[in-house]
Amino acid sequence: GESVGLHLPTLSVQEGDNSIINCAYSNSASDYFIWYKQESGKGPQFIIDIRSNMDKRQGQRVTVLLNKTVKHLSLQIAATQPGDSAVYFCAEKKTPPRSNDYKLSFGAGTTVTVRA
Amino acid sequence: NAGVTQTPKFQVLKTGQSMTLQCAQDMNHEYMSWYRQDPGMGLRLIHYSVGAGITDQGEVPNGYNVSRSTTEDFPLRLLSAAPSQTSVYFCASSATRRAEAFFGQGTRLTVV
Numbered sequence: 575g576e577s578v579g580l581h582l583p584t585l586s587v588q589e590g591d592n593s594i595i596n597c598a599y600s601n602s603a604s605d606y607f608i609w610y611k612q613e614s615g616k617g618p619q620f621i622i623d624i625r626s627n628m629d630k631r632q633g634q635r636v637t638v639l640l641n642k643t644v645k646h647l648s649l650q651i652a653a654t655q656p657g658d659s660a661v662y663f664c665a666e667k668k669t670p671p672r673s674n675d676y677k678l679s680f681g682a683g684t685t686v687t688v689r690a
Numbered sequence: 691n692a693g694v695t696q697t698p699k700f701q702v703l704k705t706g707q708s709m710t711l712q713c714a715q716d717m718n719h720e721y722m723s724w725y726r727q728d729p730g731m732g733l734r735l736i737h738y739s740v741g742a743g744i745t746d747q748g749e750v751p752n753g754y755n756v757s758r759s760t761t762e763d764f765p766l767r768l769l770s771a772a773p774s775q776t777s778v779y780f781c782a783s784s785a786t787r788r789a790e791a792f793f794g795q796g797t798r799l800t801v802v
Contacts, residue, residue, distance in 0.1 A: 583730070606788070617694075617780050617793030618733070663732060669787050674740045676721070676787035677748075680732035 584685045587658075593651040595684050597664035600645060604666035607640060609649045612661045612683070621649070621662075651686075659688045692716055696781050696794035703771040703801045711766040711797050713781030721784045722764040723791070726750065726777040733780065739764055740787070771801045 587593045599607070605626055610618035624631045624638045624647075631638050637650040647664055661683040669676045697712045715722065723738035725748075735748030739758040753775060755767040764783075768775060778798050782791040 608790070615795075617782075617795050619793070620790040623790065665733075667788075674787060675746075678723070678735065678791065679749075680725075680734070682730055682732045 582684055583682065584687070586687045586689060587654045588689050589654060589656060591654055593649075593654045593658065593686060595649045595651075595662050595664075595686065597647040597649075597681055598645060599647060599664075599666055601666060601668070601679075602642070602645070603668060605669045606667040607638070607647050608665045608667060608678075609636075609638060610663045610665060610680075611658075612663065614660075618663060623667075654686075654688050656688050656690065659686055661685050694781055694783055694792050694794035696779075696797050698797060699795065700798050701800070703768070703799065705771060705773060705801060707771050709768055709771065711768075711779055711781075711799070713764045713766065713794060714762050715764075715781075715783040715792070716762065717783060717785065717792070718761060719783035719785050719792075720761070721787060721791075722758065723748070723782050724754070724756065724764070724766045725780045725782065726775075727780060727796075728777050736766065736779075768799075771799075773801045775799065776801045 606623050608623040609621040612618045622633045635652045639648045663683045665680045667678050694715045720741045724736040725733040727733050734750050737756040739745045742761050745756050778796050780796050781794045784791040
């Protein structure tokens with residue numbers, strides 16, 4: 575079954591406000607957690623990732639927080655802009671030791687709509 | 691540098707027809723994979739490859755075949771299309787198993 579899931583399928587945000595998109599996971603063996611952005615008619619685009627041994631990672635206008643105690647992952651977008659309107663997916667990556675393999679599992683996605 | 695290129699962008703098939711979705715990348719990536727995206731279900735892994743000549747099944751492989759004869763190309767074959775295979779298909783590649791995955795623009799397939 576699905577090992578990552580998002581709390582809310584949709585999120586409406588006022589332009590300029592901060593957005594928080596949440597994701598819960600059940601597999602503690604994942605090595606990385608990744609956020610993707612998918613605009614209409616396009617493929618998913620990598621935003622930011624975080625290793626499982628980290629709590630926080632910051633990028634340009636985005637911050638990912640990982641709470642391993644409650645198995646919760648969040649993506650924070652600062653000063654949300656109209657161009658941030660998209661579907662956001664969390665994903666987990668497992669990289670088994672002594673193997674060349676990896677598995678990437680996606681959640682269902684949250685649709686973010688930015689209001690002008 | 692085109693990245694990951696998928697063709698065709700749209701396709702309508704009749705039940706029972708076969709076809710091949712093409713995927714090519716020009717980044718010399720070892721890892722390539724195919725996903726299908728259905729409403730409300732995120733992306734699900736169909737097949738993947740960790741290098742030329744090596745393929746393996748993902749989460750939903752039934753009804754699909756793949757091959758990896760070159761590093762650049764990773765075609766996905768539908769042997770006998772069914773309405774349940776109506777979906778948007780994405781191909782992705784990554785340089786290493788820890789590197790980020792780059793996705794193509796997708797192929798929207800409708801089976802009637």
